[in-house]
Amino acid sequence: MISLTDFLIVSVALFCIGLYMIVTKRNAIQILIGIELILNAAILNLVAFGKYDKANNSGQIFALFAIVLAAATTAVALAIILNVYRRYKTIDPNDINKLRD
């Protein structure tokens, strides 16, 4: 079978790619994609460790919770991005410097 360390290494790689996307991208939607990559790395860890918990299924159930949380986060973040675009006519986070006018 596949060892736990292999899963952890894949998840570390995905986490670092997501971190790089969050820091460098100049576009709010791609930053959101980076956040989703980091969440998926965490879910991969939960699922890989959840294999050793047959009675309680804690890993798999909290992976489901994390997926639902990601859905809620994305909905709110996209609504905020649409509002920011309506006001500033750009979605580059570097150009946005006021919370309210």
Place this chain on the structure above:
Amino acid sequence: MTLIRILFYFLSLIAIASALYAAASKNLVRSIFVFFITLFSLAGLYVLALADFVAVTQVVIYVGGILVLILFAFMLSGKETLNVLQKQEGRFLSINKLPALLLAGLFFIVLINVVFKADADNLQWVKESISLKNEITPNVVMIDNIGVNLMTRYLLPFEAISVLLLMALVGAAHLSRKEGKV
């Protein structure tokens, strides 16, 4: 080198390569569609970790919900967004991305070190769970057990997350409504 190991390396290669491409590409639409491939291969990895229900949920919610939402939000925001994207300067390895690359690389080195130092396959509780036959094997069906656990042991987090999801959806609908009459 069994077939399942080959499948694991293949899927993880696809996942990491497509994530790298999504990070490197300057075209937003291409980045979103490559992210599709990452999510599908991650669902395959969840199947290999014997979590088939989580894999199906991943496909339904992430691929069916979140990505369609991202695409809709992108398409609703007009073609000026595309123009902003086209004039982004710099290649993947330009000088102003060096600090971010350094940060990600150092994080990678530190986390890989932590993974190898922690030696996850020889942890105490993992060994105990293998010796107590508490390990999920490929020939058992876990879905009914997940349902029972969700409704008994994890009922409080389940209710909390349902209330949070309702709040988030109402808030998103409120935020994205048209401006105008207050």
